[in-house]
Amino acid sequence: MAGxxxxxxxxxxxxxxxxxxxxxxxxxxxxxxxHASTVLYPDAATMAGRTQKYTYGxxxxxxxxxxxxxxxxxxxxxxxxxxxSGLAAVTLPLLAFLSPGDHVLITDSVYRPTRHFADTVLSxxxxxxxxxxxxxxxxxAALMKPNTKVVFTESPASNTFEVQDIPAIAxxxxxxxxxxxxxxxxxxxxHFRPLDHGVDISIHALTKYPAGHxxxxxGAVSANARCWxxxxxxxxxxxxxxxxxxxxxxLRGLRTMGVRLERHGRSAxxxxxxxxxxxxxxxxxxxxxESFPGHALWKRDFSGTSGIFSIxxxxxxxxxxxxxxxxxxIFGLGYSWGGYESLAVYVQLDDRALGAAYxxxxxxxxxxxxxxxxxxxxxxxxxxxxxxxx
Ligand SMILES: *Cc1c(COP(=O)(O)O)cnc(C)c1O
Numbered sequence: 001m002a003g004x005x006x007x008x009x010x011x012x013x014x015x016x017x018x019x020x021x022x023x024x025x026x027x028x029x030x031x032x033x034x035h036a037s038t039v040l041y042p043d044a045a046t047m048a049g050r051t052q053k054y055t056y057g058x059x060x061x062x063x064x065x066x067x068x069x070x071x072x073x074x075x076x077x078x079x080x081x082x083x084x085s086g087l088a089a090v091t092l093p094l095l096a097f098l099s100p101g102d103h104v105l106i107t108d109s110v111y112r113p114t115r116h117f118a119d120t121v122l123s124x125x126x127x128x129x130x131x132x133x134x135x136x137x138x139x140x141a142a143l144m145k146p147n148t149k150v151v152f153t154e155s156p157a158s159n160t161f162e163v164q165d166i167p168a169i170a171x172x173x174x175x176x177x178x179x180x181x182x183x184x185x186x187x188x189x190x191h192f193r194p195l196d197h198g199v200d201i202s203i204h205a206l207t208k209y210p211a212g213h214x215x216x217x218x219g220a221v222s223a224n225a226r227c228w229x230x231x232x233x234x235x236x237x238x239x240x241x242x243x244x245x246x247x248x249x250x251l252r253g254l255r256t257m258g259v260r261l262e263r264h265g266r267s268a269x270x271x272x273x274x275x276x277x278x279x280x281x282x283x284x285x286x287x288x289x290e291s292f293p294g295h296a297l298w299k300r301d302f303s304g305t306s307g308i309f310s311i312x313x314x315x316x317x318x319x320x321x322x323x324x325x326x327x328x329x330i331f332g333l334g335y336s337w338g339g340y341e342s343l344a345v346y347v348q349l350d351d352r353a354l355g356a357a358y359x360x361x362x363x364x365x366x367x368x369x370x371x372x373x374x375x376x377x378x379x380x381x382x383x384x385x386x387x388x389x390x
Contacts, residue, residue: 006073011190012258019070019251025062033248034061058241067242067251068220074189075202077222081235082242086205089219090114090183091121093201094150096234097179097227100126102149107164108354109134109157111183115351131353135294137165141172148176153199154183156294159310159347159364160356161186161285163294166301170198179227190261191304200227208338209306212253212260215339216246260340260369264307268367271375272309280383282314282359307367308337310347313360313386320386321346321361327385330370330378337366342375344382 006014020031036057041047054061060068068080083089090111098104106118108131118129132143134157144151151173155164170180181201182194188209194202204210206218223231272286284291286309287298313320324344325333331344347362367375 014073015255015258018073019254020062020066030248030252031062031066033244034063035244036061058239059236061244063244063247063251064242067247067254070251070254071189071204071220071222074193075222076193076195077202077228078225079228079232080220080222081231081240082206082247083219083221083235083240084242084246085217086185086203086207086219087113087117088240089203089205089221091117092219092235092238092240093181093203093221093223093231094118094122094152095238096231097150097181098122098125098127099149101147103128103130103145103147104150104152105130105132105140105143105148105178106152107132107134107154107157108352109160109162110152110154111158111185112351114152114154114183133354134162134164136169138168138172140169141176144172144176144178146176148173148178150181151178152181152183154185155192156186156287156298159349159362161287161292161294161309163287163297163301165297166194166197166199174198186306186308187302187304188257188261188306190258191306192302195222195224197301200224201231205338206250207336209257209261209264210250210253211338212257213249213339214336214341216249216253218242218246218250261304261306263369264367265305267369267372267375268307268309268365269305270372271365271367271379274376275311275379278383280314280387281311283312285310285312285362308364309367310362310364312358312362315360316386316390317361318346320389321363323389324361324363324382324386327382328378329381330374331365331382339366340369342366342368342370342378 006017022029039054064082071080083092122129153164173180180199182199183203184194185205185208202222204220206220269288272284275281276284287294288305331342334343343366345364347364
């Protein structure tokens, strides 16, 4: 398999070559984009035995195999299921491993739509959902019950970027027989490999950095050998599959993700440092800043940073937050992130059960590939507008 050949190479070499072998398809660098439902069988015996590699469009094609195998190489996973969105990459493993009467522990700072799924669909299924402090670490043990089947983590957290002690949580969860899942979208497999830290199932919104251009929705769920069978069975049973063109776009995006991420990360950290201590900014929530409470854990476990973080304005409310956003001219106002362009969002934290108190509005910034000086000027104008709205 192409992924294995490059196992010990540097990350940029791997990104350039993993997934598909060009010589499997006449030497063309990219794999074919296979549009398929029906696959033909050469004879009745093969059809009856279903022994050929591809059997039906929902069960995979050379295009989905190329992306799944690239992700397996990056994650160190036994198998990867591709699904139509990042949210589906969250819901699929939860559906695969939870049954009525089970108990699930979910980090309180989880991606908001994950919480919505848990509070609606999982609750209706008769699953008991409990949210835990993202900083619980080994303290998770006290919350576990005999029927705790899944511990769901996301680190750094959506919007507020708390860093979880994943190895400690995984150790306690495994000691009590639970499956550990992690939404690893922030770091991408380049900066954190969950399975190396005790996680069983790693989740990605490929919509973000892997796609990288704000024009594709796709998700991936990568499992270790212990969990792959059950995940794969549920993936097939649900009929969830990834469209060929979207799959291709993400595979294409992966090839340049390393260089994009380097720039996103460098620009974001420079801007985060510049924002720290500026008038009008109470705090900067970025795990790579020495001042950030989760910095030591982040440094221990993560090998790099990405381009999204938040700032806390020094006081004010909706009026200041709206003035900040409306003064931006380069940053777009929009959800999602991971594309080449900068974005800003006014973060709502009212869903948190264990909400931390912040000094003012929390503004999430996705730092794109634009020039840092231009982005700073834009933020300077936004901070001035927020101050003027006071
Ligand atoms: C964006 C995001 C998702 C969902 O991805 P979509 O493709 O937009 O559905 C899931 N988890 C995290 C942490 C995200 O940021």
